[in-house]
Amino acid sequence: MAGGDANCNADLLTDWVEALWEHSTASCPEFIADNSEELRDILPRYLGSADLARLAQVCKLFRSWTDYAGRPKLGLARWSRSQGDLELPPPCDLETPVWQTHGALGEEPAMAVRRAIRLQPRMFRTYVNENGVTVERDLPPGTGIDSGRTAISVDLVWRFQNRVCEHLYRGTYWKTPQAGDVPPREWEEPQPIKFMIRDTLSNRRTPPEQCRLRVRLHAFNHARGVATDYTYYSPEFWVADIATLRKPSKAVAEARKKQPSKRTRRA
Numbered sequence: 661m662a663g664g665d666a667n668c669n670a671d672l673l674t675d676w677v678e679a680l681w682e683h684s685t686a687s688c689p690e691f692i693a694d695n696s697e698e699l700r701d702i703l704p705r706y707l708g709s710a711d712l713a714r715l716a717q718v719c720k721l722f723r724s725w726t727d728y729a730g731r732p733k734l735g736l737a738r739w740s741r742s743q744g745d746l747e748l749p750p751p752c753d754l755e756t757p758v759w760q761t762h763g764a765l766g767e768e769p770a771m772a773v774r775r776a777i778r779l780q781p782r783m784f785r786t787y788v789n790e791n792g793v794t795v796e797r798d799l800p801p802g803t804g805i806d807s808g809r810t811a812i813s814v815d816l817v818w819r820f821q822n823r824v825c826e827h828l829y830r831g832t833y834w835k836t837p838q839a840g841d842v843p844p845r846e847w848e849e850p851q852p853i854k855f856m857i858r859d860t861l862s863n864r865r866t867p868p869e870q871c872r873l874r875v876r877l878h879a880f881n882h883a884r885g886v887a888t889d890y891t892y893y894s895p896e897f898w899v900a901d902i903a904t905l906r907k908p909s910k911a912v913a914e915a916r917k918k919q920p921s922k923r924t925r926r927a
Contacts, residue, residue, distance in 0.1 A: 732799050734877050734890040737782035739798065747795040750786065763905035765898045771871075772902040773857050780852045781812055781833075781875055781892065801844045801879075808837035809880035810887075812853060816860055819870040819896050829855035833877060862898045870896040 703725075715722035736758040739746050751757065761769040771777065783799045801807070814829040835851040838844075862868045873894040878887040 732783055732785055732890060734781060734875065734892040735784055736892070737780040738796070747797050749793065749795055759894055761897050762902070765900060765905065768870075768898060769895065770898040770900050770905055771857060772905055773859070773861065773899060775902060776854055776856050777828075777873075778852060778854050779814075779873075779875065781850065781877060783877065783890065801847065803844055804881045804883060805844065806880040806882050807834045807847065808832070810834070811878045811880075812850075813876050813878065814853065814855060815874045815876075816857055816871050816899075817874045818865075819872055822874075824874075825871065826857060826860045828857065828873070829853055833879075857899055860899050862900060868898070871899050872896055 712722070712725055715725060738748060738751070738758055762772040762775055763770050783801070784796050785799045786794060786796050788794055801810075810833045812829070812831060812833050813827075815824045816826040816828055817824050831851075831853065833850050834848060836848075838847040860871065862870060875892040875894070877890040879890065880887050
Protein backbone atom coordinates (compact mmCIF):
# COMPACT_ATOMS: atom_id res chain seq x y z
CA MET A 661 0.00 0.00 0.00
CA ALA A 662 2.81 2.36 0.90
CA GLY A 663 4.53 1.68 -2.42
CA GLY A 664 1.31 2.42 -4.28
CA ASP A 665 0.93 5.75 -2.44
CA ALA A 666 4.51 6.69 -3.32
CA ASN A 667 3.95 5.92 -7.02
CA CYS A 668 0.71 7.89 -6.94
CA ASN A 669 2.45 10.92 -5.39
CA ALA A 670 5.25 10.70 -7.99
CA ASP A 671 2.69 10.63 -10.80
CA LEU A 672 0.89 13.62 -9.33
CA LEU A 673 4.15 15.55 -9.08
CA THR A 674 4.96 14.73 -12.70
CA ASP A 675 1.52 15.98 -13.76
CA TRP A 676 2.05 19.23 -11.83
CA VAL A 677 5.45 19.84 -13.41
CA GLU A 678 4.30 19.05 -16.93
CA ALA A 679 1.27 21.30 -16.56
CA LEU A 680 3.38 24.12 -15.14
CA TRP A 681 6.05 24.12 -17.86
CA GLU A 682 3.90 23.21 -20.88
CA HIS A 683 4.04 26.73 -22.33
CA SER A 684 2.20 25.74 -25.50
CA THR A 685 -0.95 25.26 -23.45
CA ALA A 686 -3.17 28.29 -23.93
CA SER A 687 -4.46 28.12 -20.37
CA CYS A 688 -1.01 27.92 -18.72
CA PRO A 689 -1.16 31.42 -17.11
CA GLU A 690 -4.64 30.73 -15.79
CA PHE A 691 -3.51 27.35 -14.49
CA ILE A 692 -0.59 28.94 -12.59
CA ALA A 693 -2.82 31.65 -11.14
CA ASP A 694 -5.46 29.16 -10.03
CA ASN A 695 -3.03 26.66 -8.52
CA SER A 696 -0.15 28.83 -7.28
CA GLU A 697 -0.53 27.82 -3.62
CA GLU A 698 -0.76 24.12 -4.42
CA LEU A 699 2.30 24.30 -6.67
CA ARG A 700 4.13 26.28 -3.98
CA ASP A 701 3.46 23.48 -1.48
CA ILE A 702 4.94 20.84 -3.80
CA LEU A 703 7.69 22.34 -5.94
CA PRO A 704 10.01 24.62 -3.88
CA ARG A 705 11.91 21.79 -2.22
CA TYR A 706 12.74 20.36 -5.68
CA LEU A 707 13.96 23.69 -7.07
CA GLY A 708 17.31 25.37 -6.50
CA SER A 709 17.62 28.87 -5.08
CA ALA A 710 18.60 30.24 -8.51
CA ASP A 711 15.44 28.72 -10.04
CA LEU A 712 13.27 30.31 -7.34
CA ALA A 713 14.95 33.68 -7.83
CA ARG A 714 14.30 33.58 -11.58
CA LEU A 715 10.68 32.57 -11.06
CA ALA A 716 10.18 35.47 -8.63
CA GLN A 717 11.36 37.88 -11.34
CA VAL A 718 9.12 36.34 -14.00
CA CYS A 719 5.82 36.43 -12.13
CA LYS A 720 4.71 38.04 -8.87
CA LEU A 721 2.74 34.89 -8.03
CA PHE A 722 6.08 33.14 -7.47
CA ARG A 723 7.47 35.73 -5.05
CA SER A 724 5.97 34.03 -2.02
CA TRP A 725 7.64 30.76 -3.03
CA THR A 726 11.09 32.06 -2.05
CA ASP A 727 9.96 32.97 1.47
CA TYR A 728 7.98 29.76 1.75
CA ALA A 729 10.92 27.58 0.73
CA GLY A 730 13.46 29.40 2.84
CA ARG A 731 16.80 30.79 1.77
CA PRO A 732 20.01 28.72 1.79
CA LYS A 733 21.66 28.72 5.21
CA LEU A 734 25.02 27.66 6.56
CA GLY A 735 24.93 25.62 9.76
CA LEU A 736 26.35 22.54 11.42
CA ALA A 737 25.52 19.12 10.01
CA ARG A 738 22.80 17.17 11.82
CA TRP A 739 22.75 14.29 9.34
CA SER A 740 24.85 12.52 6.73
CA ARG A 741 24.88 13.49 3.06
CA SER A 742 23.77 9.92 2.36
CA GLN A 743 20.44 11.02 3.88
CA GLY A 744 20.07 14.03 1.59
CA ASP A 745 16.30 13.62 1.25
CA LEU A 746 15.75 13.43 5.00
CA GLU A 747 13.41 16.08 6.44
CA LEU A 748 14.06 17.03 10.06
CA PRO A 749 12.22 19.50 12.28
CA PRO A 750 14.36 22.43 13.49
CA PRO A 751 16.53 21.65 16.55
CA CYS A 752 14.69 21.52 19.88
CA ASP A 753 15.74 21.41 23.53
CA LEU A 754 15.11 17.66 23.74
CA GLU A 755 17.82 16.59 21.29
CA THR A 756 21.58 16.63 21.84
CA PRO A 757 22.88 19.92 20.45
CA VAL A 758 25.24 19.75 17.48
CA TRP A 759 27.22 22.64 18.94
CA GLN A 760 29.35 21.47 21.87
CA THR A 761 31.77 23.43 24.09
CA HIS A 762 34.78 22.14 26.02
CA GLY A 763 33.26 22.84 29.41
CA ALA A 764 31.78 25.61 31.52
CA LEU A 765 32.68 28.50 33.78
CA GLY A 766 30.10 28.27 36.52
CA GLU A 767 26.96 27.48 34.52
CA GLU A 768 28.02 29.26 31.31
CA PRO A 769 29.59 27.53 28.28
CA ALA A 770 33.31 27.93 27.70
CA MET A 771 36.00 26.97 25.20
CA ALA A 772 39.58 26.19 26.17
CA VAL A 773 42.63 27.64 24.45
CA ARG A 774 44.94 25.24 22.62
CA ARG A 775 42.35 22.50 22.54
CA ALA A 776 40.94 21.10 19.28
CA ILE A 777 37.56 22.25 17.98
CA ARG A 778 35.92 20.08 15.30
CA LEU A 779 33.02 21.21 13.13
CA GLN A 780 31.14 19.90 10.10
CA PRO A 781 29.65 22.92 8.26
CA ARG A 782 26.72 22.18 5.99
CA MET A 783 24.41 24.10 3.67
CA PHE A 784 20.71 23.47 4.27
CA ARG A 785 17.31 25.01 3.66
CA THR A 786 14.33 25.43 5.98
CA TYR A 787 10.89 25.28 4.37
CA VAL A 788 7.28 24.29 5.02
CA ASN A 789 6.47 20.89 3.54
CA GLU A 790 3.16 19.73 2.04
CA ASN A 791 1.93 18.78 5.52
CA GLY A 792 2.38 22.34 6.77
CA VAL A 793 5.36 21.36 8.97
CA THR A 794 8.53 23.45 9.11
CA VAL A 795 11.48 21.19 8.31
CA GLU A 796 15.18 21.33 7.45
CA ARG A 797 16.77 19.55 4.52
CA ASP A 798 20.23 19.19 3.04
CA LEU A 799 20.86 21.61 0.15
CA PRO A 800 23.15 20.08 -2.51
CA PRO A 801 25.38 22.47 -4.47
CA GLY A 802 24.29 23.64 -7.90
CA THR A 803 26.12 22.75 -11.09
CA GLY A 804 27.53 26.29 -11.26
CA ILE A 805 29.52 25.94 -8.02
CA ASP A 806 33.30 25.91 -8.47
CA SER A 807 34.32 23.17 -6.03
CA GLY A 808 38.03 23.95 -6.40
CA ARG A 809 37.74 27.60 -5.27
CA THR A 810 34.85 27.38 -2.79
CA ALA A 811 36.36 27.79 0.68
CA ILE A 812 35.45 27.88 4.36
CA SER A 813 36.90 30.24 6.98
CA VAL A 814 36.49 30.53 10.76
CA ASP A 815 37.16 33.61 12.89
CA LEU A 816 36.81 34.23 16.61
CA VAL A 817 34.82 37.44 17.16
CA TRP A 818 33.92 39.43 20.25
CA ARG A 819 30.27 39.00 21.17
CA PHE A 820 29.21 42.66 21.34
CA GLN A 821 31.55 44.36 18.87
CA ASN A 822 31.48 41.51 16.32
CA ARG A 823 35.14 42.36 15.70
CA VAL A 824 37.62 39.64 14.79
CA CYS A 825 40.00 38.90 17.63
CA GLU A 826 41.68 35.84 16.09
CA HIS A 827 41.76 34.10 12.70
CA LEU A 828 41.33 30.38 13.30
CA TYR A 829 40.96 28.52 10.01
CA ARG A 830 40.78 28.80 6.24
CA GLY A 831 40.66 25.95 3.73
CA THR A 832 38.73 24.49 0.82
CA TYR A 833 35.17 23.32 1.44
CA TRP A 834 35.82 20.04 -0.38
CA LYS A 835 39.06 18.19 0.21
CA THR A 836 39.67 17.91 -3.54
CA PRO A 837 37.96 19.53 -6.57
CA GLN A 838 35.00 17.46 -7.72
CA ALA A 839 34.87 16.01 -11.23
CA GLY A 840 32.88 18.12 -13.68
CA ASP A 841 31.06 15.12 -15.16
CA VAL A 842 29.72 14.00 -11.75
CA PRO A 843 26.29 15.38 -10.71
CA PRO A 844 26.57 17.63 -7.61
CA ARG A 845 24.28 15.31 -5.62
CA GLU A 846 26.98 12.64 -5.99
CA TRP A 847 29.88 14.87 -4.91
CA GLU A 848 31.91 13.89 -1.88
CA GLU A 849 30.77 15.17 1.49
CA PRO A 850 32.45 18.47 2.43
CA GLN A 851 35.41 17.83 4.69
CA PRO A 852 35.12 18.38 8.46
CA ILE A 853 37.33 21.14 9.81
CA LYS A 854 39.62 21.20 12.83
CA PHE A 855 41.28 24.17 14.53
CA MET A 856 41.97 25.70 17.94
CA ILE A 857 41.95 29.03 19.74
CA ARG A 858 45.58 29.87 20.51
CA ASP A 859 45.96 33.37 21.96
CA THR A 860 42.60 34.89 22.99
CA LEU A 861 41.31 34.86 26.59
CA SER A 862 38.07 36.48 27.74
CA ASN A 863 39.59 37.77 31.01
CA ARG A 864 42.18 39.85 29.16
CA ARG A 865 39.47 42.37 28.36
CA THR A 866 37.98 44.84 30.82
CA PRO A 867 35.31 43.86 31.53
CA PRO A 868 35.71 40.22 30.41
CA GLU A 869 33.78 39.51 27.22
CA GLN A 870 32.37 36.41 25.60
CA CYS A 871 33.17 35.34 22.05
CA ARG A 872 31.51 33.57 19.13
CA LEU A 873 32.77 31.59 16.18
CA ARG A 874 31.98 33.13 12.80
CA VAL A 875 32.01 30.44 10.12
CA ARG A 876 31.82 31.62 6.51
CA LEU A 877 31.38 29.65 3.33
CA HIS A 878 32.84 31.50 0.35
CA ALA A 879 30.93 29.97 -2.58
CA PHE A 880 32.46 30.65 -5.99
CA ASN A 881 30.51 30.30 -9.21
CA HIS A 882 32.18 29.29 -12.48
CA ALA A 883 30.68 32.36 -14.16
CA ARG A 884 31.70 34.92 -11.53
CA GLY A 885 34.99 35.93 -9.97
CA VAL A 886 33.44 37.12 -6.70
CA ALA A 887 32.31 34.73 -3.98
CA THR A 888 28.88 34.67 -2.35
CA ASP A 889 29.30 34.42 1.42
CA TYR A 890 27.06 32.40 3.75
CA THR A 891 27.63 32.93 7.49
CA TYR A 892 26.96 30.91 10.63
CA TYR A 893 27.50 32.28 14.16
CA SER A 894 27.93 29.92 17.08
CA PRO A 895 26.29 30.57 20.47
CA GLU A 896 28.29 32.78 22.85
CA PHE A 897 30.98 31.30 25.09
CA TRP A 898 33.84 32.28 27.39
CA VAL A 899 37.42 31.57 26.34
CA ALA A 900 39.58 30.34 29.21
CA ASP A 901 42.60 28.27 30.07
CA ILE A 902 41.76 24.57 30.34
CA ALA A 903 42.74 24.56 34.03
CA THR A 904 40.07 27.13 34.91
CA LEU A 905 37.15 25.28 33.33
CA ARG A 906 34.65 23.60 35.58
CA LYS A 907 36.14 20.71 37.54
CA PRO A 908 34.55 17.26 37.25
CA SER A 909 31.77 16.30 39.63
CA LYS A 910 32.55 14.55 42.92
CA ALA A 911 31.24 11.26 41.56
CA VAL A 912 33.56 11.45 38.55
CA ALA A 913 36.52 12.44 40.76
CA GLU A 914 35.89 9.50 43.09
CA ALA A 915 35.62 7.09 40.17
CA ARG A 916 38.97 8.30 38.84
CA LYS A 917 40.58 7.71 42.22
CA LYS A 918 39.26 4.15 42.39
CA GLN A 919 40.15 3.37 38.77
CA PRO A 920 43.05 5.61 37.67
CA SER A 921 44.29 5.66 34.10
CA LYS A 922 47.03 3.26 32.98
CA ARG A 923 49.52 6.12 32.78
CA THR A 924 48.80 7.07 36.41
CA ARG A 925 49.09 3.46 37.61
CA ARG A 926 52.45 3.02 35.87
CA ALA A 927 53.74 6.24 37.36
